[in-house]
Amino acid sequence: MKYSTVLLTTSLPAIFVFAPLAAAQPQSLTVAWYGGNWGDAFQSCVATPFTEATGIAVVPDIGTSTTTLSKLQQQAGAPVIDVAYMDGGISELAEEAGVLADIDIESIPNAANLADAATYRNGDKVYAVGNGYYSLGMTYNTDEISEAPASWDALWDEHYAGAVTIPSPSNSAGIPFIFFLNQIMGDTPDDMSATIERLRELDAALFFDSSGAASNAFQSGEVILGAHFNVGAWALIDSGLPIGFTVPEEGVWATDARLHIVEGTQNGDAALQFIDTALGAEAGLCLAERLYVGPAVTNVDLTEEVSRKLPWGETGSIDDLMLFDWNEVNARRSDLTETWNREVVR
Amino acid sequence: MTASRSVILGLVALPLVYFTAFFLVPLMTVFVASLTDAQQGGMTFSNYARILLDEYHWSVIAVTFRLGILTTLICIVLGYPLAWYLVRIVKWRTWRRICVILLVLPLFTSNIVRSFGWMVLLGRNGLVNETLQAGGLIERPIRFLGTETGILIGLVYILLPFVVLTIGNALAKVDHSLEQASADLGASSASTFWHVTFPLSIPGVVSGSIIVFALAVSAYVTPALLSGGRVTVLAVLVFQQYSSVFNFHYGGALAITLLVFTLLMIAIASLVSRLGAR
Numbered sequence: 001m002k003y004s005t006v007l008l009t010t011s012l013p014a015i016f017v018f019a020p021l022a023a024a025q026p027q028s029l030t031v032a033w034y035g036g037n038w039g040d041a042f043q044s045c046v047a048t049p050f051t052e053a054t055g056i057a058v059v060p061d062i063g064t065s066t067t068t069l070s071k072l073q074q075q076a077g078a079p080v081i082d083v084a085y086m087d088g089g090i091s092e093l094a095e096e097a098g099v100l101a102d103i104d105i106e107s108i109p110n111a112a113n114l115a116d117a118a119t120y121r122n123g124d125k126v127y128a129v130g131n132g133y134y135s136l137g138m139t140y141n142t143d144e145i146s147e148a149p150a151s152w153d154a155l156w157d158e159h160y161a162g163a164v165t166i167p168s169p170s171n172s173a174g175i176p177f178i179f180f181l182n183q184i185m186g187d188t189p190d191d192m193s194a195t196i197e198r199l200r201e202l203d204a205a206l207f208f209d210s211s212g213a214a215s216n217a218f219q220s221g222e223v224i225l226g227a228h229f230n231v232g233a234w235a236l237i238d239s240g241l242p243i244g245f246t247v248p249e250e251g252v253w254a255t256d257a258r259l260h261i262v263e264g265t266q267n268g269d270a271a272l273q274f275i276d277t278a279l280g281a282e283a284g285l286c287l288a289e290r291l292y293v294g295p296a297v298t299n300v301d302l303t304e305e306v307s308r309k310l311p312w313g314e315t316g317s318i319d320d321l322m323l324f325d326w327n328e329v330n331a332r333r334s335d336l337t338e339t340w341n342r343e344v345v346r
Numbered sequence: 347m348t349a350s351r352s353v354i355l356g357l358v359a360l361p362l363v364y365f366t367a368f369f370l371v372p373l374m375t376v377f378v379a380s381l382t383d384a385q386q387g388g389m390t391f392s393n394y395a396r397i398l399l400d401e402y403h404w405s406v407i408a409v410t411f412r413l414g415i416l417t418t419l420i421c422i423v424l425g426y427p428l429a430w431y432l433v434r435i436v437k438w439r440t441w442r443r444i445c446v447i448l449l450v451l452p453l454f455t456s457n458i459v460r461s462f463g464w465m466v467l468l469g470r471n472g473l474v475n476e477t478l479q480a481g482g483l484i485e486r487p488i489r490f491l492g493t494e495t496g497i498l499i500g501l502v503y504i505l506l507p508f509v510v511l512t513i514g515n516a517l518a519k520v521d522h523s524l525e526q527a528s529a530d531l532g533a534s535s536a537s538t539f540w541h542v543t544f545p546l547s548i549p550g551v552v553s554g555s556i557i558v559f560a561l562a563v564s565a566y567v568t569p570a571l572l573s574g575g576r577v578t579v580l581a582v583l584v585f586q587q588y589s590s591v592f593n594f595h596y597g598g599a600l601a602i603t604l605l606v607f608t609l610l611m612i613a614i615a616s617l618v619s620r621l622g623a624r
Contacts, residue, residue, distance in 0.1 A: 207575030
């Protein structure tokens with residue numbers, strides 16, 4: 001890693017020459033976020049109001065959290081991205097990789113309403129703030145399955161054999177989902193062999209590596225039951241497809257989309273202003289209405305219809321979510337990916 | 347003379363700088379990372395040992411190259427007659443142009459979109475299975491997605507135009523007087539084809555094959571989408587290491603292994619075709 005970074009930084013002076021010089025008032029702020037309906041929502045709920053208020057244009061850099069982290073690592077020392085949205089888990093990896101700046105939380109007025117659980121610290125440093133929770137729940141085709149499955153065991157029901165889906169380790173939810181299954185099956189994280197054995201028995205149509213692939217499989221009927229994000233599932237339901245989303249009795253695993261300021265950015269003040277806009281009640285409401293992500297700020301008034309679709313349901317709160325210690329999950333990322341390749345896929 | 351030399355130098359310098367900055371430097375970065383120890387940072391061959399001394403990786407390499415070879419063979423078998431039709435049969439120039447446009451048109455759309463299209467076509471309730479079931483050919487839907495067959499169908503569709511264009515180009519360059527001479531000397535049209543036309547078109551077949559093979563073994567999007575995460579090829583392993591595990595050393599070694607094996611296969615194929623031409 002060190003070698004590659006050195007080589008890259010020494011070989012890029014040609015590009016530096018063309019880089020615009022840092023100005024006091026930036027013309028634009030580059031923000032990395034996800035594609036599809038997520039990106040659209042960030043654009044209209046956060047970026048557009050931010051530009052209207054400050055006159056600073058937002059240049060989106062679209063990619064999944066993992067792709068964004070790869071970019072940040074490759075750009076270390078001379079970042080193009082100023083602010084990055086990344087999911088829980090990848091956020092911890094980014095902090096470990098040293099690509100995140102300290103967020104001066106005191107200078108963000110709207111951070112006063114931020115839930116404690118959504119302020120992520122490494123010692124005294126705040127490296128991330130939450131901008132909305134989402135869950136990986138049970139999603140099913142209502143034409144084929146009339147009653148919402150009560151348990152995650154339904155994935156192994158022979159009626160649905162060959163037509164189920166769960167995330168692959170290439171998806172940011174893949175490894176945590178194995179932890180989740182392991183936990184609800186009563187195994188300890190030290191010995192996941194029983195869970196791996198059950199995953200081996202799973203007759204899946206698809207191990208999805210992107211949320212879009214899962215949505216596509218549900219839409220085409222290739223998959224009739226499986227784990228899918230509440231955001232993607234509700235988007236399908238809202239478009240009139242025969243899809244249902246439910247929280248089985250064992251619960252659902254959840255995580256959040258977080259905001260980060262990139263270490264070495266020349267646009268630190270604008271980045272803080274962007275985060276302030278994102279943590280505002282208007283942005284929280286807008287994101288909840290568009291993506292059904294649970295707000296990480298406490299001052300958002302939601303309608304019943306939207307509340308019903310949030311990861312914690314109508315009456316719940318952040319406290320009801322099954323959130324994992326990401327450092328524990330990340331420590332197992334490599335060996336679980338390897339085990340998955342060798343034992344589950346084969 | 348001097349002026350023209352400096353013009354040539356100027357013309358060569360730009361692509362050379364581009365090639366160095368955007369191909370050689372990233373490739374060297376990957377290569378250096380692949381020889382670096384993830385923990386200690388020193389030079390090591392352990393990343394390669396991890397791949398080459400492990401049966402699992404050899405099985406992935408086998409799947410990758412099996413798909414590459416089959417894709418290339420099918421593309422040639424399908425592409426040659428198609429190129430023949432375009433160059434030799436079609437007389438009306440406008441129709442030929444329309445055919446060429448139809449052939450290259452899919453190249454203007456993203457691989458992702460086309461692969462998603464195949465996901466819909468090859469699915470359990472997709473057009474292919476529905477047609478086969480309606481025709482009474484099968485009782486239950488055949489599983490295409492998540493199998494090597496599904497990936498093969500997608501790769502052949504995406505890479506076929508490259509073979510048709512290179513073979514078509516070679517066929518168009520074949521001197522008709524040689525074929526006429528062969529016919530005048532009493533050879534049948536089949537004999538003329540096998541002994542005159544086909545050998546002359548081999549450069550097109552070889553270059554088309556190299557393009558298709560190299561693109562097929564390094565393809566990520568099509569195998570990733572059509573395998574549904576159930577078939578692993580080298581490119582998928584590389585992506586996994588870079589995008590999810592963040593081990594650029596092992597991922598780099600996987601990428602270099604893929605590159606070396608691809609170059610080896612191409613070298614062997616060129617050698618065989620050269621020996622065959624003698």
